Amino acid sequence: MADFAVPPKILIVDDDPANIDLLAAILEEDGEILFATSGKAALAMAESERPDIVLLDVVMPDLDGYEVCRRLKDNPATAQIPVVFITALDQETDEEAGLAAGAVDYVAKPISAPITRARVRTHMELKRHRDHLAELAYLDGLTGVANRRRFDEYAELEWRRARRHGRPVSVLMVDVDEFKHFNDHYGHQAGDACLQKVAAVLGGLVNRPADLLARYGGEEFVCVLPETPAEGARVLAERMRAAVEGLGIAHDGAGAAGCVTISIGVATAVVDASSTLEDTLARADAQLYRAKSAGRNRVSAV
Numbered sequence: 001m002a003d004f005a006v007p008p009k010i011l012i013v014d015d016d017p018a019n020i021d022l023l024a025a026i027l028e029e030d031g032e033i034l035f036a037t038s039g040k041a042a043l044a045m046a047e048s049e050r051p052d053i054v055l056l057d058v059v060m061p062d063l064d065g066y067e068v069c070r071r072l073k074d075n076p077a078t079a080q081i082p083v084v085f086i087t088a089l090d091q092e093t094d095e096e097a098g099l100a101a102g103a104v105d106y107v108a109k110p111i112s113a114p115i116t117r118a119r120v121r122t123h124m125e126l127k128r129h130r131d132h133l134a135e136l137a138y139l140d141g142l143t144g145v146a147n148r149r150r151f152d153e154y155a156e157l158e159w160r161r162a163r164r165h166g167r168p169v170s171v172l173m174v175d176v177d178e179f180k181h182f183n184d185h186y187g188h189q190a191g192d193a194c195l196q197k198v199a200a201v202l203g204g205l206v207n208r209p210a211d212l213l214a215r216y217g218g219e220e221f222v223c224v225l226p227e228t229p230a231e232g233a234r235v236l237a238e239r240m241r242a243a244v245e246g247l248g249i250a251h252d253g254a255g256a257a258g259c260v261t262i263s264i265g266v267a268t269a270v271v272d273a274s275s276t277l278e279d280t281l282a283r284a285d286a287q288l289y290r291a292k293s294a295g296r297n298r299v300s301a302v
């Protein structure tokens with residue numbers, strides 16, 4: 001989530017350290033100041049630090065500001081960072097060149113402190129709101145875990161990475177047992193609260209950075225576990241099953257075992273040219289179906 005309590009990062013790029021000092025003094029209250037004195041250093045720092053804004057000098061000896069801006073915009077990791085040119089060039093054509101390279105704004109030298117501050121604040125605020133909206137678009141509104149869209153994009157990305165390196169990927173399909181009966185018996189608000197609790201306990205167990213838990217739809221969750229062989233996936237699934245049972249959420253609806261439980265289907269692929277994410281998800285789904293037919297509250301793995 002966009003964390004509005006963390007100060008934003010402001011990257012100042014200028015080959016003249018005196019200009020960096022000047023801008024840093026103007027903007028020191030607006031965020032954490034980072035700086036670079038060459039285009040190459042700026043590109044490296046933008047990629048590693050992910051600043052919230054870049055103030056970019058145009059005339060620099062190695063890469064000029066336009067080229068730095070173009071490369072920032074070409075790199076998906078830095079494309080969303082607003083770039084403001086700081087320049088002594090004030091002809092109209094230069095402004096055009098900067099905007100064509102992807103800059104959002106211009107500040108002309110000699111620097112006016114209030115104008116610079118106002119523009120930088122505006123662009124950082126817009127970026128933070130954009131980031132926040134982008135994150136919301138990837139979250140399930142009820143449970144706060146990733147949504148289906150996020151899962152589809154992320155799993156595809158991890159799948160391609162695994163294929164390049166011939167690595168295993170496991171997926172878990174998780175379904176709350178007899179959830180329709182839970183809703184019928186306790187009502188939809190209780191049903192929502194149940195899904196929130198289940199999502200929270202599952203999320204607490206999915207804690208390696210590359211693992212992703214998402215709500216797949218309804219009472220179904222899905223998990224992608226890169227670099228995870230079958231046995232590791234089965235162990236995690238069993239932990240999930242036990243943790244949800246351990247919540248002890250009463251479920252006296254039809255067909256239930258007295259408390260809310262989940263069933264999980266596990267599938268693993270060593271990703272090569274012939275295996276697909278869709279097949280692996282389908283295999284996990286088939287295992288989920290087996291777990292259900294075998295009596296629920298269990299893990300079934302290929």
Ligand SMILES: [Mg+2]
Nearest residue numbers: 015057059060
């Ligand atoms: Mg310069």
